[in-house]
Amino acid sequence: MGAGFQSAQRFIAEVESGRLRPGYVFAGNEIFLYERCRKAVLRQFVPPDLRDFCLSEFDLAETSIFEILDLARTPSLMAPFQVLFVRNLKQLYTRGAKKDEFAAIDAYFRSPNPQALVIFVADHIRIPSDVRRMDMDDKNRYERIRETLAEWCGIVELAQADEADAVRWIAAESERQQLRFDPDAARELADALGADMMLIANEFEKLSLYVGIKKHVTLGDVETMVLAAKQRSLYELTDAISSRDRKRALELLEGLLNSSDGGEDSAIGHLYMLARTFRQMLVILEKNVRDSRAIWQALWQGFRMPPFAADDLIRQARRYKSRRDLMRALRLIARADLELRSQPPDKRLVLERLVIDLASEPKIAPPFESQQYAMDL
Structure with missing residues:
Protein backbone atom coordinates (compact mmCIF):
# COMPACT_ATOMS: atom_id res chain seq x y z
CA MET A 1 0.00 0.00 0.00
CA GLY A 2 1.01 3.62 -0.50
CA ALA A 3 2.36 5.98 2.16
CA GLY A 4 -1.09 7.29 3.11
CA PHE A 5 -2.54 3.81 3.73
CA GLN A 6 0.55 2.76 5.70
CA SER A 7 0.46 5.86 7.90
CA ALA A 8 -3.25 5.42 8.58
CA GLN A 9 -2.78 1.73 9.36
CA ARG A 10 0.02 2.48 11.84
CA PHE A 11 -2.22 4.98 13.62
CA ILE A 12 -5.14 2.52 13.74
CA ALA A 13 -2.81 -0.13 15.21
CA GLU A 14 -1.73 2.34 17.92
CA VAL A 15 -5.36 3.12 18.71
CA GLU A 16 -6.31 -0.53 18.97
CA SER A 17 -3.30 -1.34 21.13
CA GLY A 18 -3.89 1.62 23.46
CA ARG A 19 -0.30 2.84 23.01
CA LEU A 20 -1.24 6.37 22.02
CA ARG A 21 0.51 9.69 22.15
CA PRO A 22 -1.50 12.47 23.83
CA GLY A 23 -1.94 14.30 20.52
CA TYR A 24 -1.88 13.73 16.76
CA VAL A 25 -2.02 15.77 13.59
CA PHE A 26 -4.01 14.37 10.67
CA ALA A 27 -2.12 16.01 7.79
CA GLY A 28 -3.67 15.77 4.34
CA ASN A 29 -7.08 15.94 2.69
CA GLU A 30 -7.59 12.27 1.79
CA ILE A 31 -11.07 12.04 3.31
CA PHE A 32 -11.27 8.24 2.93
CA LEU A 33 -8.23 7.68 5.15
CA TYR A 34 -9.38 10.40 7.55
CA GLU A 35 -12.70 8.60 8.01
CA ARG A 36 -10.95 5.28 8.65
CA CYS A 37 -8.76 6.84 11.34
CA ARG A 38 -11.67 8.72 12.90
CA LYS A 39 -13.86 5.62 13.03
CA ALA A 40 -11.06 3.67 14.73
CA VAL A 41 -10.84 6.37 17.45
CA LEU A 42 -14.60 6.49 17.96
CA ARG A 43 -14.85 2.71 18.06
CA GLN A 44 -12.12 2.47 20.71
CA PHE A 45 -12.83 5.49 22.94
CA VAL A 46 -16.34 6.83 22.28
CA PRO A 47 -19.16 4.52 23.40
CA PRO A 48 -22.40 5.50 21.58
CA ASP A 49 -24.24 6.13 24.84
CA LEU A 50 -21.50 8.50 26.08
CA ARG A 51 -20.84 10.29 22.79
CA ASP A 52 -22.23 13.64 23.99
CA PHE A 53 -19.95 13.57 27.03
CA CYS A 54 -16.64 12.33 25.65
CA LEU A 55 -16.48 13.59 22.04
CA SER A 56 -15.85 17.28 21.30
CA GLU A 57 -15.49 18.96 17.89
CA PHE A 58 -13.86 22.38 17.59
CA ASP A 59 -13.03 24.85 14.84
CA LEU A 60 -10.10 27.17 15.57
CA ALA A 61 -11.86 29.90 13.61
CA GLU A 62 -14.57 29.86 16.29
CA THR A 63 -12.90 28.59 19.48
CA SER A 64 -9.47 29.61 20.78
CA ILE A 65 -6.78 27.04 21.39
CA PHE A 66 -6.67 28.20 25.03
CA GLU A 67 -10.30 27.15 25.60
CA ILE A 68 -9.74 23.82 23.85
CA LEU A 69 -6.67 22.97 25.93
CA ASP A 70 -8.46 23.97 29.15
CA LEU A 71 -11.20 21.48 28.29
CA ALA A 72 -8.64 18.77 27.44
CA ARG A 73 -6.91 19.39 30.77
CA THR A 74 -10.14 19.08 32.80
CA PRO A 75 -11.18 15.48 33.59
CA SER A 76 -14.75 14.67 32.60
CA LEU A 77 -17.17 13.72 35.37
CA MET A 78 -19.41 11.86 32.90
CA ALA A 79 -16.94 9.88 30.77
CA PRO A 80 -13.70 8.01 31.45
CA PHE A 81 -11.97 9.37 28.34
CA GLN A 82 -12.21 12.49 26.16
CA VAL A 83 -11.54 12.84 22.43
CA LEU A 84 -11.13 16.33 20.97
CA PHE A 85 -11.05 16.92 17.20
CA VAL A 86 -9.63 20.35 16.37
CA ARG A 87 -10.30 21.54 12.81
CA ASN A 88 -9.07 24.51 10.80
CA LEU A 89 -5.49 24.10 12.02
CA LYS A 90 -4.32 26.68 9.48
CA GLN A 91 -5.63 29.36 11.88
CA LEU A 92 -2.55 28.71 14.06
CA TYR A 93 -0.30 29.70 11.16
CA THR A 94 -1.96 32.93 10.01
CA ARG A 95 -1.84 36.56 11.13
CA GLY A 96 1.21 36.76 13.38
CA ALA A 97 3.65 34.48 15.15
CA LYS A 98 1.07 33.09 17.64
CA LYS A 99 3.74 32.75 20.34
CA ASP A 100 1.18 32.62 23.16
CA GLU A 101 -0.79 29.90 21.39
CA PHE A 102 2.24 27.69 20.84
CA ALA A 103 3.43 28.35 24.39
CA ALA A 104 0.04 27.09 25.64
CA ILE A 105 0.31 23.99 23.44
CA ASP A 106 3.82 23.37 24.78
CA ALA A 107 2.63 23.74 28.37
CA TYR A 108 -0.25 21.31 27.86
CA PHE A 109 1.75 18.56 26.17
CA ARG A 110 4.52 18.74 28.77
CA SER A 111 1.90 17.53 31.25
CA PRO A 112 -1.05 16.19 29.23
CA ASN A 113 -4.22 14.68 30.62
CA PRO A 114 -3.71 10.90 30.23
CA GLN A 115 -7.47 10.50 29.80
CA ALA A 116 -7.69 12.81 26.77
CA LEU A 117 -6.70 12.59 23.11
CA VAL A 118 -6.29 15.78 21.06
CA ILE A 119 -6.38 15.41 17.27
CA PHE A 120 -5.54 18.40 15.07
CA VAL A 121 -6.96 18.21 11.54
CA ALA A 122 -4.78 19.82 8.85
CA ASP A 123 -6.95 19.12 5.81
CA HIS A 124 -5.88 22.38 4.15
CA ILE A 125 -2.79 20.50 2.97
CA ARG A 126 -2.79 18.16 -0.01
CA ILE A 127 -0.19 15.39 0.08
CA PRO A 128 -0.01 13.57 -3.29
CA SER A 129 0.72 9.86 -3.50
CA ASP A 130 4.19 10.79 -4.79
CA VAL A 131 5.45 13.38 -2.28
CA ARG A 132 8.03 14.57 -4.81
CA ARG A 133 5.11 16.17 -6.69
CA MET A 134 3.86 18.06 -3.65
CA ASP A 135 2.92 21.67 -4.30
CA MET A 136 5.49 24.13 -2.88
CA ASP A 137 2.87 25.98 -0.81
CA ASP A 138 1.62 22.70 0.68
CA LYS A 139 5.20 21.64 1.34
CA ASN A 140 5.91 24.87 3.24
CA ARG A 141 2.68 24.53 5.28
CA TYR A 142 3.53 20.95 6.12
CA GLU A 143 7.08 21.82 7.18
CA ARG A 144 5.77 24.52 9.54
CA ILE A 145 3.52 21.95 11.20
CA ARG A 146 6.38 19.48 11.53
CA GLU A 147 8.65 22.17 12.99
CA THR A 148 6.06 23.03 15.65
CA LEU A 149 3.48 20.39 16.54
CA ALA A 150 5.58 17.33 15.64
CA GLU A 151 7.56 17.89 18.83
CA TRP A 152 4.50 16.89 20.87
CA CYS A 153 2.15 15.13 18.43
CA GLY A 154 2.30 12.13 16.18
CA ILE A 155 1.93 13.01 12.49
CA VAL A 156 -0.48 10.88 10.45
CA GLU A 157 0.13 11.57 6.73
CA LEU A 158 -3.16 11.16 4.91
CA ALA A 159 -1.61 11.15 1.44
CA GLN A 160 -3.72 10.78 -1.69
CA ALA A 161 -4.15 7.25 -2.99
CA ASP A 162 -3.02 6.25 -6.47
CA VAL A 226 -20.50 3.18 -12.46
CA LEU A 227 -21.29 6.60 -13.91
CA ALA A 228 -17.66 7.51 -14.65
CA ALA A 229 -17.27 4.27 -16.58
CA LYS A 230 -20.31 5.25 -18.64
CA GLN A 231 -18.56 8.55 -19.42
CA ARG A 232 -16.16 6.63 -21.66
CA SER A 233 -18.98 6.43 -24.21
CA LEU A 234 -19.37 10.20 -24.02
CA TYR A 235 -15.68 10.75 -24.81
CA GLU A 236 -15.99 8.27 -27.68
CA LEU A 237 -18.89 10.39 -28.94
CA THR A 238 -16.87 13.63 -28.78
CA ASP A 239 -14.00 11.79 -30.48
CA ALA A 240 -16.29 10.90 -33.40
CA ILE A 241 -17.66 14.46 -33.50
CA SER A 242 -14.21 16.07 -33.51
CA SER A 243 -13.15 13.59 -36.27
CA ARG A 244 -16.21 14.68 -38.33
CA ASP A 245 -17.38 11.06 -38.41
CA ARG A 246 -21.15 11.57 -38.46
CA LYS A 247 -22.06 7.91 -38.93
CA ARG A 248 -20.04 6.74 -35.90
CA ALA A 249 -21.23 9.72 -33.84
CA LEU A 250 -24.88 8.85 -34.46
CA GLU A 251 -24.25 5.18 -33.61
CA LEU A 252 -22.56 6.19 -30.34
CA LEU A 253 -25.40 8.58 -29.50
CA GLU A 254 -27.87 5.75 -30.08
CA GLY A 255 -25.87 3.54 -27.70
CA LEU A 256 -25.78 6.27 -25.07
CA LEU A 257 -29.53 6.83 -25.21
CA ASN A 258 -30.32 3.11 -25.17
CA SER A 259 -28.08 2.46 -22.15
CA SER A 260 -29.40 5.42 -20.16
CA ASP A 261 -31.79 4.68 -17.32
CA GLY A 262 -34.03 7.52 -18.40
CA GLY A 263 -33.89 6.93 -22.16
CA GLU A 264 -34.99 10.09 -23.94
CA ASP A 265 -35.58 11.80 -20.60
CA SER A 266 -31.82 11.71 -19.95
CA ALA A 267 -31.26 14.03 -22.94
CA ILE A 268 -30.64 17.10 -20.75
CA GLY A 269 -27.97 15.20 -18.81
CA HIS A 270 -26.19 14.14 -22.00
CA LEU A 271 -26.37 17.70 -23.28
CA TYR A 272 -24.89 19.03 -20.04
CA MET A 273 -21.96 16.60 -20.31
CA LEU A 274 -21.41 17.55 -23.96
CA ALA A 275 -21.35 21.26 -23.04
CA ARG A 276 -18.91 20.60 -20.19
CA THR A 277 -16.61 18.57 -22.43
CA PHE A 278 -16.54 21.22 -25.15
CA ARG A 279 -15.84 23.92 -22.55
CA GLN A 280 -12.92 21.81 -21.31
CA MET A 281 -11.63 21.53 -24.88
CA LEU A 282 -11.94 25.31 -25.27
CA VAL A 283 -9.73 25.90 -22.20
CA ILE A 284 -7.25 23.27 -23.42
CA LEU A 285 -7.00 24.97 -26.81
CA GLU A 286 -6.76 28.50 -25.38
CA LYS A 287 -4.04 27.53 -22.90
CA ASN A 288 -2.21 25.45 -25.51
CA VAL A 289 -2.15 22.32 -23.33
CA ARG A 290 -0.11 19.63 -25.04
CA ASP A 291 0.21 16.85 -22.45
CA SER A 292 -1.75 15.45 -19.52
CA ARG A 293 0.79 16.72 -16.96
CA ALA A 294 -0.15 20.32 -17.77
CA ILE A 295 -3.89 19.74 -17.88
CA TRP A 296 -4.33 19.79 -14.10
CA GLN A 297 -2.96 23.35 -13.95
CA ALA A 298 -5.14 24.46 -16.86
CA LEU A 299 -8.40 23.02 -15.50
CA TRP A 300 -9.45 23.95 -12.00
CA GLN A 301 -10.75 21.67 -9.26
CA GLY A 302 -14.29 20.58 -10.03
CA PHE A 303 -13.85 21.18 -13.77
CA ARG A 304 -11.53 18.29 -14.54
CA MET A 305 -12.19 15.15 -16.51
CA PRO A 306 -11.41 11.63 -15.21
CA PRO A 307 -7.67 10.88 -15.61
CA PHE A 308 -8.31 8.22 -18.27
CA ALA A 309 -9.81 10.88 -20.57
CA ALA A 310 -7.06 13.52 -20.34
CA ASP A 311 -4.94 12.46 -23.33
CA ASP A 312 -8.01 11.77 -25.46
CA LEU A 313 -9.50 15.18 -24.76
CA ILE A 314 -6.24 16.98 -25.54
CA ARG A 315 -6.06 15.17 -28.87
CA GLN A 316 -9.69 16.01 -29.62
CA ALA A 317 -9.26 19.69 -28.74
CA ARG A 318 -6.29 20.01 -31.07
CA ARG A 319 -8.41 18.85 -34.01
CA TYR A 320 -10.20 22.19 -33.90
CA LYS A 321 -8.42 24.89 -35.88
CA SER A 322 -9.48 27.84 -33.75
CA ARG A 323 -11.43 29.07 -30.77
CA ARG A 324 -14.20 30.04 -33.20
CA ASP A 325 -14.87 26.37 -34.08
CA LEU A 326 -15.36 25.42 -30.43
CA MET A 327 -17.51 28.47 -29.76
CA ARG A 328 -19.69 27.38 -32.68
CA ALA A 329 -20.10 23.97 -31.06
CA LEU A 330 -21.09 25.56 -27.74
CA ARG A 331 -23.65 27.77 -29.51
CA LEU A 332 -25.17 24.70 -31.18
CA ILE A 333 -25.39 22.93 -27.82
CA ALA A 334 -26.97 26.01 -26.21
CA ARG A 335 -29.56 26.13 -29.00
CA ALA A 336 -30.36 22.43 -28.52
CA ASP A 337 -30.65 22.96 -24.76
CA LEU A 338 -33.21 25.71 -25.32
CA GLU A 339 -35.15 23.44 -27.67
CA LEU A 340 -35.14 20.52 -25.23
CA ARG A 341 -36.43 22.71 -22.40
CA SER A 342 -39.30 23.79 -24.66
CA GLN A 343 -40.70 20.23 -24.49
CA PRO A 344 -40.27 19.14 -28.14
CA PRO A 345 -42.31 16.13 -29.35
CA ASP A 346 -39.11 14.10 -29.97
CA LYS A 347 -36.04 14.74 -27.78
CA ARG A 348 -34.02 12.07 -29.55
CA LEU A 349 -34.45 13.93 -32.84
CA VAL A 350 -33.09 17.13 -31.25
CA LEU A 351 -29.96 15.31 -30.11
CA GLU A 352 -29.48 13.56 -33.45
CA ARG A 353 -29.72 16.85 -35.31
CA LEU A 354 -27.24 18.40 -32.87
CA VAL A 355 -24.71 15.59 -33.35
CA ILE A 356 -25.00 15.87 -37.15
CA ASP A 357 -24.38 19.63 -36.94
CA LEU A 358 -21.46 19.22 -34.53
CA ALA A 359 -19.83 16.56 -36.70
CA SER A 360 -20.25 18.59 -39.91
CA GLU A 361 -17.79 21.10 -41.28
CA PRO A 362 -18.98 24.62 -40.37
CA LYS A 363 -20.50 26.57 -43.21
CA ILE A 364 -18.90 29.88 -44.06
CA ALA A 365 -21.47 32.55 -43.23
CA PRO A 366 -22.04 35.43 -45.67
CA PRO A 367 -20.46 38.74 -44.57
CA PHE A 368 -23.84 40.27 -43.64
CA GLU A 369 -24.77 37.28 -41.44
CA SER A 370 -21.42 37.40 -39.65
CA GLN A 371 -21.84 41.12 -38.93
CA GLN A 372 -25.37 40.55 -37.68
CA TYR A 373 -24.20 37.78 -35.30
CA ALA A 374 -21.43 40.02 -33.98
CA MET A 375 -24.01 42.73 -33.29
CA ASP A 376 -26.23 40.22 -31.47
CA LEU A 377 -23.32 39.23 -29.25
Missing part, protein backbone atom coordinates in the same frame (compact mmCIF):
# COMPACT_ATOMS: atom_id res chain seq x y z
CA GLU A 163 -4.57 3.68 -8.78
CA ALA A 164 -2.34 0.88 -7.50
CA ASP A 165 -3.51 1.63 -3.93
CA ALA A 166 -7.13 1.61 -5.09
CA VAL A 167 -6.78 -1.75 -6.88
CA ARG A 168 -5.10 -3.31 -3.82
CA TRP A 169 -7.85 -1.96 -1.56
CA ILE A 170 -10.54 -3.40 -3.86
CA ALA A 171 -8.79 -6.80 -3.76
CA ALA A 172 -8.46 -6.71 0.05
CA GLU A 173 -12.05 -5.57 0.58
CA SER A 174 -13.33 -8.22 -1.84
CA GLU A 175 -11.49 -10.91 0.08
CA ARG A 176 -12.88 -9.58 3.37
CA GLN A 177 -16.43 -9.70 1.99
CA GLN A 178 -15.85 -13.05 0.23
CA LEU A 179 -16.57 -11.38 -3.08
CA ARG A 180 -14.94 -12.29 -6.38
CA PHE A 181 -13.87 -9.09 -8.14
CA ASP A 182 -12.26 -9.61 -11.54
CA PRO A 183 -8.86 -7.85 -11.92
CA ASP A 184 -9.92 -5.99 -15.08
CA ALA A 185 -13.07 -4.83 -13.28
CA ALA A 186 -10.98 -3.56 -10.34
CA ARG A 187 -8.64 -1.67 -12.68
CA GLU A 188 -11.60 -0.15 -14.54
CA LEU A 189 -13.23 1.00 -11.28
CA ALA A 190 -9.99 2.60 -10.04
CA ASP A 191 -9.23 4.19 -13.41
CA ALA A 192 -12.76 5.47 -14.06
CA LEU A 193 -12.95 7.20 -10.66
CA GLY A 194 -9.42 8.63 -10.74
CA ALA A 195 -8.38 6.73 -7.55
CA ASP A 196 -10.87 8.80 -5.52
CA MET A 197 -11.16 6.38 -2.62
CA MET A 198 -14.43 7.74 -1.21
CA LEU A 199 -16.11 7.34 -4.59
CA ILE A 200 -14.52 3.92 -5.08
CA ALA A 201 -15.74 2.74 -1.67
CA ASN A 202 -19.27 3.97 -2.42
CA GLU A 203 -19.34 2.36 -5.87
CA PHE A 204 -17.85 -0.85 -4.43
CA GLU A 205 -20.76 -1.05 -2.00
CA LYS A 206 -23.28 -0.47 -4.80
CA LEU A 207 -21.63 -3.16 -6.93
CA SER A 208 -21.64 -5.70 -4.09
CA LEU A 209 -25.39 -5.10 -3.65
CA TYR A 210 -25.95 -5.23 -7.42
CA VAL A 211 -24.33 -8.66 -7.89
CA GLY A 212 -26.12 -10.04 -4.79
CA ILE A 213 -25.80 -13.75 -4.21
CA LYS A 214 -23.76 -14.13 -7.40
CA LYS A 215 -20.84 -12.67 -5.41
CA HIS A 216 -18.93 -12.00 -8.61
CA VAL A 217 -18.19 -8.53 -10.07
CA THR A 218 -17.20 -8.41 -13.74
CA LEU A 219 -16.02 -5.63 -16.03
CA GLY A 220 -19.54 -5.49 -17.50
CA ASP A 221 -20.99 -4.87 -14.03
CA VAL A 222 -18.66 -1.90 -13.52
CA GLU A 223 -19.49 -0.47 -16.94
CA THR A 224 -23.22 -0.85 -16.22
CA MET A 225 -23.28 0.58 -12.70
